[in-house]
Amino acid sequence: MVDEEARAALAAIPGLAGYEGPLERLGGLTNLVFRAGDVCLRIPGKGTEEYINRANEAVAAREAAKAGVSPELLHVNGETGVMVTRFVVGAETMSPEKFKTRPGSPARAGKAFRRLHTSGAVFPFRFELFAMIDDYLKVLSTKDVALPAGYHDVVRGAETVRSALAAHPMPLVACHCDPLCDNFLDAGDRMW
Secondary structure (H helix, E strand, O other): HHHHHHHHHHOOOOOOOOOOEEEEEEOOOOOEEEOOOEEEEEOOOOOOHHHOHHHHHHHHHHHHHOOOOOEEEEEEEEOOOOOEEEEOOOOOEEOHHHHOOOHHHHHHHHHHHHHHHHOOOOOOOOOHHHHHHHHHHHHHHHOOOOOOHHHHHHHOOOHHHHHHHHHOOOOOOOOOOOHHHHHHEEEOOOOO
């Protein structure tokens, strides 16, 4: 069933519609991710449209690719969220353990951040961390989910950070809004 969804997504993309080769399911916490030959196909997970603005994400993806911090962007649909990038052969999806054990990986991640921060990319939108936390909590309040123990204590504790940032605003730069370890690809010589 999942492969059928991937094949249907590929069939709707010019240049990939005829792909009949193998599909390899890759990682992905909120999305379905596949290798299809020399490309990587990302299909948004169910329900993600409630908290991810895919049109904004498409702009950010284009800018990240231009800045050289993400693989070549071959296709992105700002309405559906379907995205295709060039597959990075030999790259490994990172994890907390890999960041601890792969020599130089934190420095490579830092270089990728710096490349994006200094790229000059300007987005026509802002991703405000604390506003997004508030918005996510509103979405979650309509769902039957339990937050981790101590979650609200951490959010309350972060109020001092929120206040400090509000009192001392700094110039904005392009940044990665979800730097979860699993969102990094390490090719050994560089981090994506």
